[in-house]
Amino acid sequence: MNRRHCLFPALLALAFAGPVAATATAPIGEVMAGEFALQQGDLPTAARHFLQAALASGDPAVAERATQVALVGEQPDIARRALARWRALAPAAAGMHGASVRLSLGQGDHDDAMDASRALLALGDPGFEVLLGVLSEARGDAGVIARAVTRGLFEQRALPDQLAAWLRWAGVARRLRDRTLSERIIDEGMARFPEDPRARLLEIARLRESGEAAAAREKLVALRDSGAILPGLRRVAASEFARQGDLRGAADVLGEGPQDDASLGQRAAWLVLAEDRAALQRLYAELRAAGAVPPPPRRLLLGHVAEALDLFDEAERWYQGVPHGAGSDLALLRLARLHDRRGDPARAIERLKDLQSDTSADGERVRDSYLVEADILERGDRAGEARLALDRGLAVFEGDPVLLYARAMLLERGNQVDAALADLRAILAEDPADAQALNAYGYTLAERRGAYAEALPYIERAHALLPDSAPILDSLGWVRFRLGEREESLALLRQAWAKLRDPEIAAHLGEVLWTLGQRDEARRLWREGAAIDPDNRALRRALETFKP
Template sequence: ATLAAGPQDETSLRQRARWLVAAGNRPALAALYLEAATPSPSPERRLLLGHLAEALMRWGEAEQWYASVPRGPGHDQATLRLAGAQGRLGRIDQALRTLHELQVDQAADGEFVRDSYLLEAELLERRDRGDEALATFGRALEVFEGDPALLYGRAMLHERAGRIAPALADLQRILDDDPDSAQALNAYGYALAEHRQRYREALPYLERALALAPDSAAILDSVGWVHLKLGRHASALDLLERAWARQRDPEIAAHLGEALWAAGRKAEAREAWRAGLRLDPDNAALRLALETHEP
C-alpha cells in the first residue's frame, strides 16, 4: 500500500510499529520499514525509521537515520538513540562523544539529557569500566540533584558490584522522597534478602511494593523468592508461577525451579531451569541448578 502524506499517517505508522514490535513480527516490521522509507522523509519520519531499523537490529541504518534528524522536534531523542546505535556497533568512544554533546547542549530537553547520563553509565559498565560509570552518575546528580532515575541507576550499579551499603543508601534517598516507589521498595527489599540474608526484614518492603504494583513480574518474583527462603513453600510457588506467567525471565526461572523442587515436583523444576537456559544459555546459576539437582 502507498502511504498518503499527512500527520495522521505518522501517527498510524507509529501505532503500527508499536503493535508489530510488541508482537515480535519481524517480517511485517521489515515490510513496514520499506513502506515508510519514502524519498525525502520528514524529520518525524526519519526518527520513526531509526526506531524501525533498531527493532530490526539494523544498527548501521538506525545510526544513519538518527544522524539525519535536523535541529528541531525530535532531535534530542534522535541524538540519544544515535549514541545507543553507535554503542551497539561497538564504537563506544564515538557514542560517548555523542552523549557528551547532548549533555552540554543548553537547548536540549532535560529528560533526554538525564537519560544520556543513564545510557553513558550503561555503556561504560558493559565494558567493565565501572569506575567511570560511577563517576558518570556523580556528574549527573550534580546537574539533576536527587533525580530518582539516576539514584536508582547508581544503586543498581553499586549492587551489581557488591557495594550493598551505598546501594541501600541511594534507594533510601528515593524512598525518603517517594515512599510509594514500588521499584525502589522492591530493589531495597531484594538487596536486603539477596546480599544480607535479612529475609524477615526484607519482606515488608517487598509486600508493600507488591501492593502498589500487583502485576509486576519482578516484584512477584522477589516476594516469592523470599517466601521460599522463609519456608513458605506453597505461597512461594504460587507467586513464582504468577511471575513466570507474566514474564519469561531467566532469574524467575531459577527461582521457580527451586520452588518446584522444594514441592517435590522435580521434573517440572528441571524443565523450568531448562526453559531459563533457553532464554540465557550462558546463565551459570541455571546450569549449576541442573547439574546439582539430579532427577
C-alpha cells in the same frame, strides 16, 4: 492551603478567555473596572462590576462573563442575578444551562441541578458535552450532588440512546467515585446495545480478563472479519489484539485507513516486539513512500525501523538528518545506541557527551544519556567509569530517582551492598510509594543480607502498589519461600513466571519445585532459564546447589 493559590487555575482560565469587548450597550466603565479587579485577583469586586454591566447591556457575552466571574469568586447571589440576565438574553445557550447546573451543585440544590441538567440534555449533543464537563469537574459537597444527578438521570433514561454516550456517562460516574454506578451503566449498556462494536469489544476484554482467552480471541477475530470496526475504534481494537498477544494482528488493524505519526509509531513498536521482519520491511517501504523530504518525527521513525531491520547505514543517515531542534536530542540518543550496537562504544559515548552539553535538549533525554553511557561502560567491563557517569548525572539532576536506582543496581552488582541500600533509601525518603525501589530494597536485604523477615514488609508494600508486577511477585514468592511458606511461595512464583519468562524467576520457581519433590518440572524450568541467560547469578547458584 492558601485560597488565592486554590483559585489560581480558575483565574488563569478567565484570563485566557479574554476580556469582554465593550459595546454600545455595555457600560465601558463597569467592564473596565471588572477587568481591572479581575487582574488584581479581587473576584467579589469584579463580579459586582460585571453584574452591573450585564444588567445594563443587551449582549449575552457580558452576562456570560458576569456569571463566570461570580461562580469562580463564590458569589452565589451575584451569579444567580447574572445567570437570570444571561437566560433572558440567550435562553437556548448550552453554556448558560451549564452554568445553572454548576451554580445548583455549588448550592447543594439537587432539584434545580436536575432541572438544569435535563434542559441541557434537551439541546442534544452540544448540551450533553457541556453536562459531561460540568458534572466531571464537581468536587467536595458539589460532587455529592453531582453523583446523585448522574445516577438520577441514568435511572430516568434521560441519556442519549447510544452506547457511546452511556460509556462516557460511566466515565463521569467513575470520576465522581461511584464505581458501582459506572459498572452498572456499562453492564446495562452492553445488554441494551449488544451489536454495537464497543459493546462487543468490552465483552471481549472481560472474557480476556477472566481468563477465557480462547473465547476472547474467537470473538475478536469475528469482530475484525465482520468489518464492523469503524475508524474511531481501530486503536481500541488494535490494543485488544496486542493485549491478547497478537502483535502482528494489532499492527494490521491499526494499519487500516489514514495514518498519522502516532499510528505509524505504534505499528512499528508492535512489529519490532513481534520480530516480524517481513511486516517491518513493508512498513519501512510505506514510510519511505510517504514523502521525499520527511519531517523530523518521521525521520526518527524511519531510523528506528531501519535499525530494527539491521540497516544501520540507513538508520544513521535518518538520525543524522534530524535538524537541531525538536527531536534532535532523541536522534542523538538513538545514534549513540546505534554506534554501540555497531561495536563502536567510543563514538557512542562521544554522541552522548554531545547531548549532555546541549543546553536546549529535553531534560529527560539528557538524564537518559547518563543511563545509556553507564550501561555501555558497564558492559565493557568498566564499572568504575560507569559509576562516575551516573555520579555526573546526579550532579546535574540531583536526587533523580531513576539515576539513583541505576546507581544502586550498579553498586549491588559490584558487591557494594551498603552503598546500594543507601541509594534506595534516598529514593524512598523522597517517595515512600516508589514500588520499584521498595521491591529492590527488600530483595537486596533478602538476597545479599539474608534478612528475610526485615525484607518482607518492603516487598509487601511494593506488591500492594503493583500487584501484577512479575518482578515483585518473584521477590514476594522468594522471600516467603525463605521464610518457610512453600505453598504460598509456589503460587506467587507461578504467577510471576506466567507473566514474565525471566531466568531469575526460573531459578526461584525451580528451587521451590525441587524442594516440593517436583524435580522434573524444576529441571525443565532451569533449562528454559539457562536458554535465556546462562550467566544469571540466581540460576547459577541454583544449578550449583542442586546439581540437577
